[in-house]
Amino acid sequence: MRNKYYTDFKISQYEDIDENSIQLINSTKARYIEPTEITYLGNPLIEALPPTLDMESIFLRVEKIPPYIDEERNKTEIERLEAIYRLNDYRFPFTKYYEVGLKISIALKRGYINKRIFSPDYTDSLKELNLILNNSANEIKEFKEGFLNMTLASSAPLGFSIIGVSGAGKSTTVNDILSFYPQVIHHTEYEEQKYYFAQVTWIKVDCTYDGNIKGLCQKIFYEFDKVLKTNYLQKYGNSRFSIDRMIIAISYLCMKHGLGMLIIDEIQHLKCSKRQDEAALNFFVSMMNEIKLPIVYIGTYKAIKHLSKDGRHIRRSMGIGMTEFRYLKDDAEFEMFLGELWEYQWVKNKTELTDEIKKLFHERTAGIVDLSVKLFMTVQFEAIRRGVEKITSKLIKEVANEKFALSKELTDAIIKYDINKLMKYEDLIAPADMEELFENCRHEVMSRSQAMEILKGEERKNSRNKKELINELRLFLSELGYNYNDFLNIVDELISIEGIRKPVSYLKQRLIKQIVLSKPQEVNGKKETKRINKKNITIDLTEDIKTIELP
Known part of the structure; x- marks a missing residue:
C-alpha cells in the first residue's frame, strides 16, 4: 500500500519548514503530494516537489515589505539612515514573478518526467555515463564527435532564457522563486520501499567576467559539493581533466543526484571567442539536452550574441520560450509600485507623490525597478545628510545627475526597445554602491551629531x-x-x-x-x-x- 500523500498544507508541503516566507531550505526529508497531472503520477522526484502556485500565492510569498511606523521620522539622523536601508530588501510582486514561477515549475517537472529512479533505464543511463567518463582521451574525443553529429536534430529542450536590462529584477525574481523549492530533498521510503536518494532540485551558478566553459564546469562541481558535502571539484575539476571529460562528469552527476534544473546567470560574460570554446559550449548544451536537464539562461541583451551565434544555442534555450525583462512603462503598474514604495519615507517632512515626481522618477530610472528603489533610498540619504529633511524634485534631479547618470542614448534604447543598441551595453551605468553611499552619509551625519553632542555636552x-x-x-x-x-x-x-x-x-x-x-x-x-x-x-x-x- 502506497504511503499516504501529504495533505496538511495551504500552499506548499514544506511551508512549516520555511514559515511561508522567502528563505532557502537547504535540505529536507521528502514529503509527497498527489499530482493533478497524470503523467507525473508514481514519480517520487516530481511528487516531492511543491505544487505549481497560482498568481496570488506567488505574490503573497514574494512580497517583502520593510517594517515601518510614521513615528520613526522623529528618530535621530543615524537611526533613520539605518531604517532607510531596510528598502534594500524591498520586494514588489510584479507580474513577471508569476510568469517565471510558472515556467520554472513546468520545466522542473517536464525534466523529471522520464527520470524514474527505480526504472532499469535510469540505472542503465548512469552506468553508461560512468563508463564514458572513465574512457581514454581518444575515446572521449570520438564519443563527442559522434554524439554531436547524432544530436543535431535532438528533441526539444526544456529550459528557457531570461533576458533584459541590468537592474530589471531578473536574478532577484529567479532567486525568490527558487526559494520555494528545497534545494536537496532526501528520499528514504516510497510505496513501502525503503531506499535513499538525495535529489538536488536546482543549482545556480554565475558566470564571472570573461569566464569560460572550464570555469563554468568547475563552478557546477563546487555547487554540488556545497549542497551535498562532497568533493567533486577536487575529483573532476582538477587540471588533469579535460573540458570534455568535465562535461561528461557533470552529466553523470546530474543523473546520479537527480538534478532538476541548472540556472546560469550573467551568461553574457561567458567567453566563446575561440573555436574550441564554441565547440565546448555546443557539447555542453547538447549533453544537458540529452539527459533532459532544463537550463535557464539569465543575462543582458548582450547574451543574445552568445546564444545565437549559429542559431543552435538560442533554439536550445527556448524550450518554453524567452522571458524578457523590459523596463516598466509609465503606466498603472509603475504607478502602483512607486506609490507603495513612496510610503516608506524617513525624512522629517513627508512629501506627497505628485504626477511631476512620478514622471521625473520614470525619466531618471527608465522605469527600471532596482534603480527606482536605489534612487528613492539615496534621495532620502541626501535629504538627511544635507539637513533639508524633505524629498523635492530639485533634490531628485541633483541626486540622479550625480549618482544615477544614465546616458540619453542608453535611456532611449531602453524606452524605444532598440535591441541592437541594447546589445552594445555590457551593463547599465550602475549607481554608486549603496553600501558606500550609506556609510558615507552615516559617517558625515554621525560626525555632525557627535559635534552637536560635544557642543551641548x-x-x-x-x-x-x-x-x-x-x-x-x-x-x-x-x-x-x-x-x-x-x-x-x-x-x-x-x-x-x-x-x-x-x-x-x-x-x-x-x-x-x-x-x-x-x-x-x-x-x-x-x-x-x-x-x-x-x-x-x-x-x-x-x-x-x-x-x-x-x-
Whole structure:
C-alpha cells in the first residue's frame, strides 16, 4: 500500500519548514503530494516537489515589505539612515514573478518526467555515463564527435532564457522563486520501499567576467559539493581533466543526484571567442539536452550574441520560450509600485507623490525597478545628510545627475526597445554602491551629531567654564600686578581641589591666600618676593576678601 500523500498544507508541503516566507531550505526529508497531472503520477522526484502556485500565492510569498511606523521620522539622523536601508530588501510582486514561477515549475517537472529512479533505464543511463567518463582521451574525443553529429536534430529542450536590462529584477525574481523549492530533498521510503536518494532540485551558478566553459564546469562541481558535502571539484575539476571529460562528469552527476534544473546567470560574460570554446559550449548544451536537464539562461541583451551565434544555442534555450525583462512603462503598474514604495519615507517632512515626481522618477530610472528603489533610498540619504529633511524634485534631479547618470542614448534604447543598441551595453551605468553611499552619509551625519553632542555636552560646558574662570583669575592677578604665568601651579591646584562650581569671589579669596602663603616665586631664573598691597585688595576684591588675615 502506497504511503499516504501529504495533505496538511495551504500552499506548499514544506511551508512549516520555511514559515511561508522567502528563505532557502537547504535540505529536507521528502514529503509527497498527489499530482493533478497524470503523467507525473508514481514519480517520487516530481511528487516531492511543491505544487505549481497560482498568481496570488506567488505574490503573497514574494512580497517583502520593510517594517515601518510614521513615528520613526522623529528618530535621530543615524537611526533613520539605518531604517532607510531596510528598502534594500524591498520586494514588489510584479507580474513577471508569476510568469517565471510558472515556467520554472513546468520545466522542473517536464525534466523529471522520464527520470524514474527505480526504472532499469535510469540505472542503465548512469552506468553508461560512468563508463564514458572513465574512457581514454581518444575515446572521449570520438564519443563527442559522434554524439554531436547524432544530436543535431535532438528533441526539444526544456529550459528557457531570461533576458533584459541590468537592474530589471531578473536574478532577484529567479532567486525568490527558487526559494520555494528545497534545494536537496532526501528520499528514504516510497510505496513501502525503503531506499535513499538525495535529489538536488536546482543549482545556480554565475558566470564571472570573461569566464569560460572550464570555469563554468568547475563552478557546477563546487555547487554540488556545497549542497551535498562532497568533493567533486577536487575529483573532476582538477587540471588533469579535460573540458570534455568535465562535461561528461557533470552529466553523470546530474543523473546520479537527480538534478532538476541548472540556472546560469550573467551568461553574457561567458567567453566563446575561440573555436574550441564554441565547440565546448555546443557539447555542453547538447549533453544537458540529452539527459533532459532544463537550463535557464539569465543575462543582458548582450547574451543574445552568445546564444545565437549559429542559431543552435538560442533554439536550445527556448524550450518554453524567452522571458524578457523590459523596463516598466509609465503606466498603472509603475504607478502602483512607486506609490507603495513612496510610503516608506524617513525624512522629517513627508512629501506627497505628485504626477511631476512620478514622471521625473520614470525619466531618471527608465522605469527600471532596482534603480527606482536605489534612487528613492539615496534621495532620502541626501535629504538627511544635507539637513533639508524633505524629498523635492530639485533634490531628485541633483541626486540622479550625480549618482544615477544614465546616458540619453542608453535611456532611449531602453524606452524605444532598440535591441541592437541594447546589445552594445555590457551593463547599465550602475549607481554608486549603496553600501558606500550609506556609510558615507552615516559617517558625515554621525560626525555632525557627535559635534552637536560635544557642543551641548557637559564635558564641553565644564571645559568652557574652566577656561572662562582661568581667564578671570588671569585678569584678577594682572590687576594686582602679578604675572599669571608665575602662579600657574597654584591656580591649577586650586581649581583641582575646589572645582569650578564655587563662587568666583571665594576662589579669588583662596587664590590670594595660597599666593601669600607660598614660597618666594622664581621669576626669570631669580627668586623674587612680592607682597600684596592691602589697599589694592580692599579696592579690587569683594566684601568676602576683606576678612583675609594677611601675615
